[in-house]
Amino acid sequence: MRIAQVAPLYECVPPFAYGATERVVSYLTEELVRRGHDVTLFATADSSTAARLVPICERGLWRDTAVWDTLTHHVRQLARVADLANEFDVVHFHGDPLHFPLARSLPCKSLTTLHGQLLPVDHGPLFREFPSAPLVSISDDQRKPVPSANWQATIYHGLPLDEFEFQPNPASYLLFLGRFMPGKRPDLAVEIARRAGLPLKMAGKIHPGEREYFAQQIEPLLACSRDFTDYLGEVGGELRRQLIANARALLFPVEWAEPFGMVMIEAMACGTPVIAFGRGAVPEVLTHGMNGFIVDNIEQAVSAVARIGEIDRAQCRRSFEQRFTAERMAADYLRVYEQLLAGTRAALPAPHTGADAQLFG
Known part of the structure; x- marks a missing residue:
């Protein structure tokens, strides 16, 4: 064809x-x-x-x-x-x-x-x-x-099956990876990590139209949470792959109708569970309890972090291989x-x- x-x-x-x-x-x-x-x-x-x-x-x-x-x-x-x-x-x-x-x-x-x-x-x-x-x-x-x-x-x-490497033994940090925009709520990722008592790595794109939002809402938050938050800017290539693979969990606290959420299946390909708010396509992509947890609010997200060890990372990878x-x-x-x-x-x-x-x- x-x-x-x-x-x-x-x-x-x-x-x-x-x-x-x-x-x-x-x-x-x-x-x-x-x-x-x-x-x-x-x-x-x-x-x-x-x-x-x-x-x-x-x-x-x-x-x-x-x-x-x-x-x-x-x-x-x-x-x-x-x-x-x-x-x-x-x-x-x-x-x-x-x-x-x-x-x-x-x-x-x-x-x-x-x-x-x-x-x-x-x-x-x-x-x-x-x-x-x-x-x-x-x-x-x-x-x-x-x-x-x-x-x-x-x-x-x-x-592709070989685009991301399965990582059975992750580090201890949580990860927020994506565009820094109000609907993706990077501020809630910081709050979830703070309450869960785990370090948070953050990386992503800042579009020109969202620079004011980042400067006014996110930069002050990062400044007062330096003891547990590491902001890496926009990352790509092997660094991005390793960042996803070694995360204990990906935080996806979206408050908009996410059309798909590519980073969720990238995490699944590494065996990295996803903790996501059940908005938009999230319930179609994630299977609760298999490759992550679907939650409704910050409190449930913090509880999910504490239970993340219940997710079998090998099964998380298999769910990617079967569907995505x-x-x-x-x-x-x-x-x-x-x-x-x-x-x-x-x-x-x-x-x-x-x-x-x-x-x-």
């Missing part, structure tokens, strides 16, 4: 550090190539892939201090896709839905995976304007604001591609979730 993957241009593929969407695009692209498909990746020039690379800009736009208007580069990217569209059976878009008008006139099939939070006031009118645009959600919960859209499937993210591999993800997407080409809706197996597990109590 001739497949185009169209990545956002904010980071290279795969990203150096932060960039869950670009990371997923990389894992999917490489697995499709491994399976023998003819894959073209539209991405930044500093991306690394076994596929044919069509470079759009020199580097990730968030890494280029000369770039002000990121929209202009994505418009150029769509023009390149249109120019080459006759070469593909399917074009798979992963960025903002700028391509919807273009996709109507492409000489091939198209598919869009939505990676962010959906809002009825914004996405409802958009999907009503483009009711035939085939969409994939990354969790069932992500669909809830716009359930009537043209959903083809829910496909959970996946990682890149091989499974690619197979699911191929099924959707094939059904689009056949003119029918994909019939994927119902995803197993931890939603039926009893919450922490």
Whole structure:
């Protein structure tokens, strides 16, 4: 099959550090190539892939201090896709839905995976304007604001089996890893670690629009908790892998409708249990008592830290292998591609979730 993957241009593929969407695009692209498909990746020039690379800009736009208007580069990217569209059976878009008008006139099939939070006031009118645009959600919960859209499937993210190393003997620290934004509540991670009496390592991206939040809310908190909190900034590569693998537990105290939560399956791949608030996709990704604990508040999270030894890290790793591999993800997407080409809706197996597990109590 001739497949185009169209990545956002904010980071290279795969990203150096932060960039869950670009990371997923990389894992999917490489697995499709491994399976023998003819894959073209539209991405930044500093991306690394076994596929044919069509470079759009020199580097990730968030890494280029000369770039002000990121929209202009994505418009150029769509023009390149249109120019080459006759070469593909399917074009798979992963960025903002700028391509919807273009996709109507492409000489091939198209598919869009939505990676962010959906809002009825914004996405409802958009999907009503483009009711035939085939969409994939990354969790069932992500669909809830716009359930009537043209959903083809829910496909959970996946990682290569060898991307993260299983660590049966972790260190004693807790970990917060992710974007420093209000909805991810890094401040609650500090409070949970303080009450649990364990050191906390924190690492993640600070987006330009969230620098004021970090300066006003997080930096003072870090300053007064230096005795147990270690802030590492944004990390990537082997340092990031080791940081996740050696953590006693990953703290994920989200208070927004998290569409998926890539770091949770990265932790599971290492055997590192996750303690997460049961918002958004968390109950779909985690199985309570098997690969972590789903909690409702700080008090339950602190209790979960005390019980983290009840989680079998080997079983935690196995739960990743059973549900969240890149091989499974690619197979699911191929099924959707094939059904689009056949003119029918994909019939994927119902995803197993931890939603039926009893919450922490």
